[in-house]
Amino acid sequence: MKALHFGAGNIGRGFIGKLLSDAGIHVTFADVNQQVVDAIATRHEYPVNVVGEYAVTETVKNVDAISSLSDDVFKQIAQVDLITTAVGPQILARIAGSVAQGLVQRCNDQNTSPLNIIACENMVRGTSQFKEYIFKALPENYHVWVNQHVGFVDSAVDRIVPPATSKTGDILEVTVETFSEWIVDKNQFNGPVPAIKGMEVVDNLMAFVERKLFTLNTGHAITAYLGFYFGVETIRDAILNDKIRAIVRQAMEESGAVLIKRYNFDAKKHAAYIDKILSRFENPYLHDDTARVGRQPIRKLSSGDRLIKPLLGTFEYHTANDNLLIGIAAALNYRNQEDEQAIELAEKITKSGVEAALCEVSGLEASVLGKSNPVVSRVAQIYHSMQNKQF
Numbered sequence: 001m002k003a004l005h006f007g008a009g010n011i012g013r014g015f016i017g018k019l020l021s022d023a024g025i026h027v028t029f030a031d032v033n034q035q036v037v038d039a040i041a042t043r044h045e046y047p048v049n050v051v052g053e054y055a056v057t058e059t060v061k062n063v064d065a066i067s068s069l070s071d072d073v074f075k076q077i078a079q080v081d082l083i084t085t086a087v088g089p090q091i092l093a094r095i096a097g098s099v100a101q102g103l104v105q106r107c108n109d110q111n112t113s114p115l116n117i118i119a120c121e122n123m124v125r126g127t128s129q130f131k132e133y134i135f136k137a138l139p140e141n142y143h144v145w146v147n148q149h150v151g152f153v154d155s156a157v158d159r160i161v162p163p164a165t166s167k168t169g170d171i172l173e174v175t176v177e178t179f180s181e182w183i184v185d186k187n188q189f190n191g192p193v194p195a196i197k198g199m200e201v202v203d204n205l206m207a208f209v210e211r212k213l214f215t216l217n218t219g220h221a222i223t224a225y226l227g228f229y230f231g232v233e234t235i236r237d238a239i240l241n242d243k244i245r246a247i248v249r250q251a252m253e254e255s256g257a258v259l260i261k262r263y264n265f266d267a268k269k270h271a272a273y274i275d276k277i278l279s280r281f282e283n284p285y286l287h288d289d290t291a292r293v294g295r296q297p298i299r300k301l302s303s304g305d306r307l308i309k310p311l312l313g314t315f316e317y318h319t320a321n322d323n324l325l326i327g328i329a330a331a332l333n334y335r336n337q338e339d340e341q342a343i344e345l346a347e348k349i350t351k352s353g354v355e356a357a358l359c360e361v362s363g364l365e366a367s368v369l370g371k372s373n374p375v376v377s378r379v380a381q382i383y384h385s386m387q388n389k390q391f
C-alpha cells in the first residue's frame with residue numbers, strides 16, 4: 001500500500017507518517033520546506049524519540065519526499081491508496097487545487113482502485129471541509145467520478161508533538177509523547193477499511209472529535225493563556241502552578257459536563273480522561289512553549305473551536321461555565337508580537353473595546369433581550385482584572 005502525506009512537520013513525521021510507515025505502508029511526504037524534503041529524499045529515514053512513561057528512539061524507514069509545489073504531486077495522487085494531511089487548518093485550502101489536479105489525472109489514467117483522503121488537523125470534520133475546497137477546484141465533469149472512487153474520511157488526532165531541538169542538529173529528528181490516538185470515521189471509507197495498527201475505526205466519530213478538541217485542546221489553550229498571564233514559558237510549568245491547574249481542571253470538567261450529557265459518556269471514565277490529560281501536560285521530557293499551544297488566538301476563539309463551542313454547550317444544558325469564561329478572558333488578554341492573530345486581536349480590542357472584539361471573533365451576541373449579554377460582560381470584567389494584574 002502507498003500513501004502520500006502532506007506536511008512533513010511535527011505531526012507528519014512524529015505521528016501519522018510514522019504510524020503509516022510502521023504499518024508497512026510506503027509513505028511519500030509532500031512539503032514546501034525544501035530542506036526537509038531534500039533530507040528525507042536523500043536519507044529515506046529519520047529518528048523519532050518517544051518520551052514519557054518509557055523512552056526509546058525509533059527509526060522510521062523506507063520513506064520518501066517530494067516538493068508539494070512540484071508536478072510530482074499529481075503523479076503520486078494518481079497512484080497512491082491513501083492521502084493524509086497534517087499541514088494546519090489554514091493550509092488545506094491552499095493544497096486543495098493540487099489535490100484536485102491529481103484526482104483529474106487519476107481519473108484520466110482510469111485508476112479506479114479505492115483512494116481515501118484523511119485530513120489530520122485540529123478541526124471538527126476537517127476532511128469534509130477539505131473536500132469542499134477540493135470540489136471547488138475540481139472541474140464539474142469529474143465530480144461524479146471522484147465521489148464514486150474517493151473516500152473523504154474525517155478523523156481526530158491526538159499526540160503532543162512540540163518542535164524539539166535535536167542535540168545533533170538533525171532537522172528530521174522529532175520528539176513525541178508516548179500517548180497517541182488516531183480515530184477515523186468507519187462510514188466514510190471508499191472500499192475496504194485498511195487495517196492500520198494505531199488507526200482506530202469508529203462509527204460515532206463526532207463524539208471522539210468533540211471529546212478530544214473540547215477536553216485536551218480546551219484545557220491546553222487555557223493552560224497556555226493563563227501561563228502567559230502568570231509569566232510562565234512552558235505548558236509543564238504552567239500546569240504545575242496550583243491556581244492555573246485548578247482553573248484548567250474545572251474548565252475541562254465544565255466542558256466535560258456538556259460532553260457527558262450530549263454523548264452519554266461515562267462520568268467516571270471522563271474524569272479519568274481529564275486526569276490523564278493533566279499528566280500529559282506535565283510531561284517532563286517535552287519542552288512545549290505556551291506560545292505554540294496558544295498560537296492563533298482568533299482561530300481558537302471562533303464559534304466552533306475549543307473555547308466558545310464548549311461555552312455554547314453550557315448554555316444548551318444550563319451547566320456551569322465560570323472557568324471557561326476565565327479561559328476566554330485569558331485568551332483575549334494574550335499578547336505575542338510574533339503571532340499575527342495575537343496582534344490583530346489586540347488591535348481589535350484597542351479599536352472597539354473587549355466586548356465588541358469578543359463578539360466579532362466568537363459570534364457571541366452583544367445583547368440578549370435588549371440588555372448587554374451577561375456572559376460577554378463577565379468575560380470583559382475578568383479581562384480588565386487581568387489587564388490590571390488583579391486577577
Ligand SMILES: NC(=O)C1=CN([C@@H]2O[C@H](COP(=O)(O)OP(=O)(O)OC[C@H]3O[C@@H](n4cnc5c(N)ncnc54)[C@H](O)[C@@H]3O)[C@@H](O)[C@H]2O)C=CC1
Pocket residue numbers: 006007008009010011012030031032033068086087088089091094095120121122157158159160161162
Ligand atoms: N503538534 C501537535 O502536537 C499536534 C498538531 N495537530 C495538528 O496537526 C497539524 C500540523 O501541526 P504540526 O505538525 O504541529 O505543524 P508543523 O508546523 O510542525 O507542520 C506543518 C507542516 O506543513 C508544511 N506545509 C505548510 N504549507 C504546506 C503546503 N502548502 N504544502 C505542503 N506542506 C506544507 C510545513 O512546511 C510543515 O512542515 C495542525 O492542524 C495541528 O493543529 C494535531 C495534534 C497534535
Ligand SMILES: O=P(O)(O)OC[C@H]1O[C@](O)(CO)[C@@H](O)[C@@H]1O
Pocket residue numbers: 122157158159160161216217220221292293294295296
Ligand atoms: O495546533 P493548534 O490547533 O494550534 O493547537 C495546539 C494544540 O494542538 C496540539 O498540538 C495537539 O493536539 C495540542 O498540543 C494543542 O492543544
